[in-house]
Amino acid sequence: MNVRVKFLGGAQSVTGSKYLLEIDHFKLLVDCGLFQGLKELRLRNWDSLPIEATSIDAVILTHAHIDHSGYLPRLVNEGFSGPIYCTSPTASLLDIMLKDAAKLQEEEAEFARKKGYSKHHPPKPLFNTKDAEQALSLLEPSGYHRPVTIADHIEATFYDAGHILGSSIVSLQISGQQQKKNIVFSGDLGRYNQPLLYDPYPMKKADVLFIESTYGNRINAEDRVEDKLAEIVKNAFSKSGCLLIPSFAVGRTQLLLYYLHYLLEKKLIPDCKIFIDSPMAINATYLHKKHRKDHRLSVGKLEHESIFDDPHFHYYRSQDSSENLNAIDSGAVIISASGMCTGGRILHHLFHRLGRSNDTLLFVGFQAEGTRGRRIMEGEPSTRIFGIDVKVKCNIAHLNGLSAHADQNELIKWASQIKSPPKFTFVIHGESQSTASLSKLLTDRLQWPNVVVPEYLESVELFKGI
Known part of the structure; x- marks a missing residue:
């Protein structure tokens, strides 16, 4: 069994998270976010995916934020019809957020029509309410710590990431003919000792790790x-x-x-x-x-x-x-x-x-x-x-102390709980300075090998013949 990953977003940017795993012939998309911020990033939302949406077998979501979930209605519009796995609170939030995102898309298109600016004639929304509702009908909610069968050889388990309600760290267990491997996506990690959410769950094992780096270059030590x-x-x-x-x-x-x-x-x-x-x-x-x-x-x-x-x-x-x-x-x-x-x-x-x-x-x-x-x-x-x-x-x-993202020290604290260095560590979901700082720390302080800051649309072979 061969496993590859292609970075369709969330690579050297904090938006548009999309990671395509090709596990032999099974195609699994982890997160499906909209690009936000810089115009050059937002324009990517209108580009066709470098893979047919109809060829994607399933989607797993780490949490409901639009930069991780907001492209789902567009994916459905392009023909995706497989299951979308997430936690139960994430499913509840998506019912609010995807409908709201669709409404905003429709309102912006109508505003552009009235004002006469758009490259589309007439102006079109990226997706509409019907697309959002169709995406919501595909949700398969689950609880924390409960393994979910994605395919005969793939199992996913959600662990609390402490970022927002329902946010998760996703651990994928892949059973090859020769051996088992696990791939861990941190999602967006929350802070420790916060009054609202629980601490990010300590992962002990990751053969391959995808770790966010939003605050990979800063320390938010906001006491009191x-x-x-x-x-x-x-x-x-x-x-x-x-x-x-x-x-x-x-x-x-x-x-x-x-x-x-x-x-x-x-x-x-x-x-x-x-x-x-x-x-x-x-x-x-x-x-x-x-x-x-x-x-x-x-x-x-x-x-x-x-x-x-x-x-x-x-x-x-x-x-x-x-x-x-x-x-x-x-x-x-x-x-x-x-x-x-x-x-x-x-x-x-x-x-x-x-x-x-x-x-x-x-x-x-x-x-x-x-x-x-x-x-x-x-x-x-x-x-x-x-x-x-x-x-x-x-x-x-x-005010820094209210951030829902782990800072540099907290990211290292979470990563250091993994007992053996991963084969690959991909530093994702961060601007260039953040990803560079965190990758250096993981290499120097934890002495992890193969710490990679991936490029947009880069493809990497993770395992061969497992």
Whole structure:
């Protein structure tokens, strides 16, 4: 039995994760993400895959984030009809996220039609709601630590990655005629000792390892996150303004709500209203109440108890209620998506608040290269929203400690639990400096051989004649 991998995304970039395993004649795609950020990356979403979608036998997803799952409706549109394996919470999140992604694609195509810009005539969405619904019908949910048969010779097991609700490390057991091998995909690894999610599961064995490197070149040693957040909230209010937080709807928003609930309960910040203005974030918050066993927040609480029911929290679903927030001048926290300011309701709030010198814009997560959030955070004096250049006059703050990604030390900690060096280690899902830094550490500190930073569309033979 021969095994090869082809890197269809997530190679020297943090988006578009797609890894095609060819196990003899069986084709298995691990993750199926959209490219985001730089235009040159986003254009790849429109390129045909270098393999026929109809030839892919199955897909495995590490988690629900769009850079790992968002290409699924497009894959279905191109003819894929096999099973899609994931954890049960991931399946629940995908029901929200893929439908939302399809709606955004349809809305963008309609906007392009009205404004007259598009290379397509008429403008087309990358995929539509029907494609998303078809993709959802193919999901095969499973639990952690329960081996799933993918094919006669392939078995997959999901382990908690601690990144978002339902996120997983995937271990593939491949049974050849001569010997068995296992291939481990880290997915996106979370941080240790976090209040919301459990620690990343310690893997003991990996014949081949694919490890993410989002923060492979940095250490996020943000002690006492709650103290730093309290200081930012109080500073924002002292300027007689509001605090606006672009936040990822899944994971980051719920972690923010935990800390804000704590600060209000301990009276470490002024009594205030917290507005959650993101239908997706609201739905994701509900799923944290539904999947109570998959995170820490329900430990020790009764079935009906949840921090998300704090009376200070106000959940806004409608567009009208969202627009009403423009009238609030001070003393409120507004949380909206998307986390990198690339789309969604946050654009509406940025349009109205970037020019207010008394307001504060707080970044609470990674801002990928080429995104509006990255440009604003790095000091861009103005940004274009809805076709208009908006000057950035508000105060800018950044809080590292809320990241859902393991930092350099935590990545090494997780990797060092593997008892024997893998035959190959592929450093993926990171920008060039991150992948280079982590690969050097794995080579020098752990003394692992064959640590590889793969190229986009590179193909590597993993095993021959097993």
